[in-house]
Amino acid sequence: MRRARDPFFWGLFSGGGMLTALLLPALFLVTAITAPMGWFGMTGYEEWATLAGHPLTRAGLLLVAFLAFFHAAHRFRYTLYDGLQLYHLDALISIVTYGVAAVLTVLAAALLILVV
Amino acid sequence: MKSQARIPTGRISDPGYPRASNPEYTRHHPRWYRRRMPIFWWLRKLAYTKFILRELTSQPVMYVTLFLLGKMWVLSRGPEAYETFIQWLSHPALLAFHALVLAGLLFHTVTWLNLTPKALVLRVAGRKIPGWAIVGAHYGAWLGLSGAIFWILAGR
Structure with a gap:
């Protein structure tokens, strides 16, 4: 399934898979479900904005975003490759999936460094 | 010929x-x-x-x-x-x-x-660490990190 000839992308896939597996369920549950519902503490704007502005939050999220994008790109590449059997389009699929991941990483960096 | x-x-x-x-x-x-x-x-x-x-x-x-x-x-x-x-x-x-x-x-x-035991084969003093221990450690890490995220983002 996964090729040993892409150790670089496989490394990003692997690291991103681990980081997202460990962190994303809790992060998403709190930010997308319990906070809007007003469950538990920390529902106000001020608290969230203070946390969002902290350099550690931004650096951490940038690392998560970088690895998550390349993890998803690598996995989706092989979903198309195996699932839809697009063997002849492998080069094009690789360029598009990793390309999207790279562009999104740059945008995430711009957002987290310049805007937030 | x-x-x-x-x-x-x-x-x-x-x-x-x-x-x-x-x-x-x-x-x-x-x-x-x-x-x-x-x-x-x-x-x-x-x-x-x-x-x-x-x-x-x-x-x-x-x-x-x-x-x-x-x-x-x-x-x-x-x-x-x-x-x-x-x-x-x-x-x-x-x-x-x-x-x-x-x-x-x-x-x-x-x-x-x-799948972690398949990706990670650890040996201590020449003995292979069993798969259940590796899975268990990872689930423990997941639980701990999720708890920490909850405590920081929703606990107060």
């Missing part, structure tokens, strides 16, 4: 090479025989369906990452923007969708952590 000269020697210098030395030779590459597979081959067996669903968890991972970045952007836009964002998030349709996304994330986590 003349017919004897036509017996192929297999040398490149033979006039009919390579056809003369190899009767199976054709100028063009033969077409491989491939069985045609239907596009939904993975619905035939539960194991295949689970495999494809696991591979498709890349999409919830993608969505949630963009969501977190989006929330950061909204927070930078001030209290009013955040209020509107929260109202959107409380809409039942979006909450239902997000519950589905969360289910996809959990499927990613469980399948990923269950």
Whole structure:
């Protein structure tokens, strides 16, 4: 399934898979479900904005975003490759999936460094 | 005498090479025989369906990452923007969708952590650490980190 000839992308896939597996369920549950519902503490704007502005939050999220994008790109590449059997389009699929991941990483960096 | 000269020697210098030395030779590459597979081959067996669903968890991972970045952007836009964002998030349709996304994330986590013994073979003093210990350690890390995230983001 996964090729040993892409150790670089496989490394990003692997690291991103681990980081997202460990962190994303809790992060998403709190930010997308319990906070809007007003469950538990920390529902106000001020608290969230203070946390969002902290350099550690931004650096951490940038690392998560970088690895998550390349993890998803690598996995989706092989979903198309195996699932839809697009063997002849492998080069094009690789360029598009990793390309999207790279562009999104740059945008995430711009957002987290310049805007937030 | 003349017919004897036509017996192929297999040398490149033979006039009919390579056809003369190899009767199976054709100028063009033969077409491989491939069985045609239907596009939904993975619905035939539960194991295949689970495999494809696991591979498709890349999409919830993608969505949630963009969501977190989006929330950061909204927070930078001030209290009013955040209020509107929260109202959107409380809409039942979006909450239902997000519950589905969360289910996809959990499927990613469980399948990923269950595979850790295959990716990680550890030896201590020449003995292989059993798979259940490696899985258990990873689930412990997941629990601990999730607890820490809850404590920081929702605990106060």
